[in-house]
Amino acid sequence: MNDLHARDIVSFLEEQRNKQTLRFITCGSVDDGKSTLIGRLLFESKSIFDDQLEALESDSRQYGTQGEKTDLALLVDGLQAEREQGITIDVAYRFFATDRRRFIVADTPGHEQYTRNMATGASTAELAVILIDARKGVLTQTRRHSRIAAMMGIRHIVLAVNKMDLVGFDEAVYNGIIADYQAFAVDFGFLSTQAIPLSGLDGDNVLHRSAQTPWYSGPSLMEYLDTVDVSDTSERAAFRMPVQWVNRPNLDFRGFCGRIAEGTLHPGDAVRVLPSGVQTRVKAILAGFDAVETAHPGDAVTVTLTEEVDASRGDVLVAAAAPPEVADQFEAKLLWMVEHAMTPGRQYLMKIACKEVTATITAIKYREDVNTGAHLAAKSLGLNEIAVVNLSTGAPLVFEPYGVNRVMGGFILIDKLTFETVGAGMIDFALRRASTIHWQMLEINKSERAAQKHQASRCIWFTGLSGSGKSTIANLLEKRLHAEGKHTYVLDGENVRHGLNRDLGFTEADRVENVRRVAEVARLMADAGLIVLVSFISPYTSERRMARDLFEPGEFVEVFVDTPVEECERRDAKGLYARARQGGLENFTGIDSPYERPQAPEVHLRTPEMSPEDCVEAVLRALA
Template sequence: MSILHAQDIASFLDGQRNKETLRFITCGSVDDGKSTLIGRLLFESKSIFDDQLQALETDSRQYGTQGEKMDLALLVDGLQAEREQGITIDVAYRFFATERRRYIVADTPGHEQYTRNMATGASTADLAVILIGARKGVLTQTRRHSRIVAMMGIRHVVLAVNKMDLVGCDQAIYDGIVADYQTFAAGFAFSSIQAIPLSGLDGDNVLNHSTRMPWYSGPTLMEYLDTVGVHAPNERDAFRLPVQWVNRPNLDFRGFCGRIAEGAVRPGDTVRVLPSGVTVQVKAILAGFDEVDMATAGDAVTLTLTEEVDASRGDVLVAAAAPAEVADQFEAKLLWMVEHPMSPGRQYLLKLACKEVTATITDIKYREDVNTGTHLAAKTLGLNEIATVNLSTSAPLVFEPYGANRVLGGFILIDKLTFETVGAGMIDFALRRANNIHWQALELSKTVRAAQKHQAPRCIWFTGLSGSGKSTIANVLEKRLHAEGKHTYLLDGDNVRHGLNRDLGFTEADRVENIRRVAEVARLMVDAGLIVLVSFISPFISERRMARELFAPGEFLEVFVDTPIEECERRDVKGLYAKARAGTLKNFTGIDSPYEAPQAPELHLHAGQLSTQACVDALVGALETVT
């Protein structure tokens, strides 16, 4: 390689390195031409290599939908299922560059079923290109994507009215669509909405102005992307570093690794470790193996500190003079991303930055109508629904409102059983009243109360189908314990619904709340030193796990009263199973509502084979073992 050629390459790389990077997404309804538009951008900006072009020509003959023309959508629709169905399923990221900027573009799905993938693409974007087909106009999915774009904090929108060639490049149609969209989007906090009529297939108004639309005098799509200012000066420059890893290779080195979320840091700066609140000075900053004099937002660094402090993954290092907030209850916006409905009271894993805690949706304040934004009452959330909720976490979180800091304000919810991501949320603010509620110190402890009763307090949790024999076994066990001088109380499912839970029905959301309340009551009874017997169907694993986590190790005994459903139906003197099979009794466990059997109960009673007395004897033996 000649010296001149090497210098040219070095100069080119330096030029690319110094360019600003703009991340944007394309979104909108199915078949509005998102993938074709990105393909056109890649093609016109000469970002396609010769071998890719040859492959595109071959793929166009096999999968293309444009006859003899190259199908540019295939540049981003790479999955076999996408090509066969002609729709985008996954998020496809592509890189290209112009003389002014580098671009990372995410082609996101338009199909309602894959809205979760669209939200993933929007979470890191600076700008959104929202496509609307000229023949179809503003659709429900257009509105849904626009709400998610606004919810994700994107403030700059390109309204790309695509496929103008299919409506004869009619200005009246374009003007009507733009007016409809601007009316709909008036309530969003968008800083700019730039409308552009175009044809992604033919390239009209993509890089060059269209001769077929002389009435349009605004910028082309590429001109606008090259010049739009999305990175406003950051007035909030307070340092924030979520700790991802504590690097401890030997006794002489302890560094805190992570990517700076906001602000800048220099050696000698005083930082605060949250949530503990300890202050300490920065000793050195490492970028890779090299010490640097300063690091800024986006840099991946390792910080060493002048003193040994207790900090671990999930903690956040912040500017001591401008700390972030710490709380364990919040109001947040939530996008529900799976078909299984969200139920208030159910526990999920919440991940914010590098911190993972258990979280519960305590209240749905309102759900948003996707078309009008009207606030609607809701007891649960379904697929793709957006709501404002209150949530509570098992440990305090270091956070900032999402509008101020995406990293410390955005979170995901994860199902504790399947580890599927079920929701994406944005924190609005902490619930101040919750921060003023503290545990009242009590003079008498659980140990003292139990000692007075000469017993080890326990929660014996009976679960099984209706008619399995739970209540019968629990009742006989309580009589036996009482005869032995034990202090007990039996919480029965039917009895509790006459008072404490009389306001609850039998939907999944109500069942979750039913068990949450009972578990809390049982915890208080165990704290009083009692042996409490809980006899509830409690059909869901997640709620039984939630109940278990309220108690100290060894205090909770799960008893699975396992009786075949045929035997349960035979015993059913109330005729509930018959009504459920006839369709007159809805949400009945075992018929049209699932029962999730325990995976590892402390005691598994095959009540269909054993007598009640044998079951009680087994229970007494189990209690003696753990006492």
């Protein structure tokens, strides 16, 4: 009997291993019945254990919204806040299986404020079940989720018209909703769209076709999920594997670990390491501790090579005969995922595959209207807005367009200060100028230019409120340095706005660009061997850090001219603070626009306690 049980278990595991797995999401507007539908699928496919069912019946009495009925939505709504409010907040993943397939379903939130969570679930899905409440029809969130699904590379849609029982299973209502949806989704490029009339609460057309819809001749939801063709073409593509870790347990072994994104790999295959371009061959492939002869997309493997090559985390092993592109400027689609607006020119961290680099959105080409798809002009992006942007990275990236390779074309943006994920994007293509612009090598370098002047290059960056004394101290410091024979130049915030930055205003986006331009000019001056003194309010920590990152260690000296706003107002001969308090000057730093105080400046000048001359001496001591 034990041998029989063992054979049964082995055969069962082998059967499960050979099943195809379909990953799909459910999405739609709030209260369209997503969690109830998934609960129905789990219940009807017998994927609920007896103890889970007992707990569900108990929870239904406490949190349920279906009266005396068992509330199947509670199988998915696991957070306490979700159960109390009857909504989905986080992405909930559930597993179930049929005789044909295994399924991983992500129940994604319907509320607009949690749209970013929906995008997270869509990023790995092959199919989307978009629910529509038959009483409400196509809503704004339906359009938003459909657009995000298309942007995330989903090509198969189930249009689940739910709660048909509440409209008397009216065929005309169903047909009207389908017509409305198809009218706006025609340009999304979906390969298949299957509409199904449902009642998730009572199970109509979920597992089996319902007698309540004799006018519907299509499959039930489960029949369709079991048979829909979402064939993956990644196995037929050229080999790609981002390096996640270099495994070096001893001097005799060096392997490159990662998950294969596309293509198959065999020992002896010719591969190239990008971005360096070094070519070699595969010596062996290890899956765990076992050598294998073939590795497929999705396999986590360790690859050893015939030659010692320089490769590290973030590099990519690729088929030698078909390498992807390498570039540092792109056009991409971007979904903004936080309430604080995206500002062109600000630096973010960008993670793509296993690579992390700094990235800047250099331009917003247009924002997409979520309802019509119209291209709208925009200077910044708000929460849940989608745009096509130009993107520049601090280092070259190995990539493929997202439509070709989701692993090597999809990325996230991270705030450099808070490490919060702020955006999700998909690369469309490299900008042509990225391949035509190259660094020109110069014979004379920065150290030689500075040595000729008998000094070290420096950028002394004065930051503080308007009226804090930045310009006064910078001028006095330049006079001292000039008297000592130093070669200097002052970049003053007001002076620069008469020329280089005369086109910029005082919005957050303009302030970011104002600092970016000046930081680049200061870098060029330091490269010329000068000591450059920058006197700018520069209110944002992120831009001051961006400026610092342009310089070599020790070259950038941040000087915080710390003057209380009351003292700045007292000194204000131009009356700017008074005008700002009366509403005559918008976006005035310290009044209706924030100033983010430096946390660790090299020099901290508390001007109420120090004379201008004392401040200059403090800066000179820091320079020495």
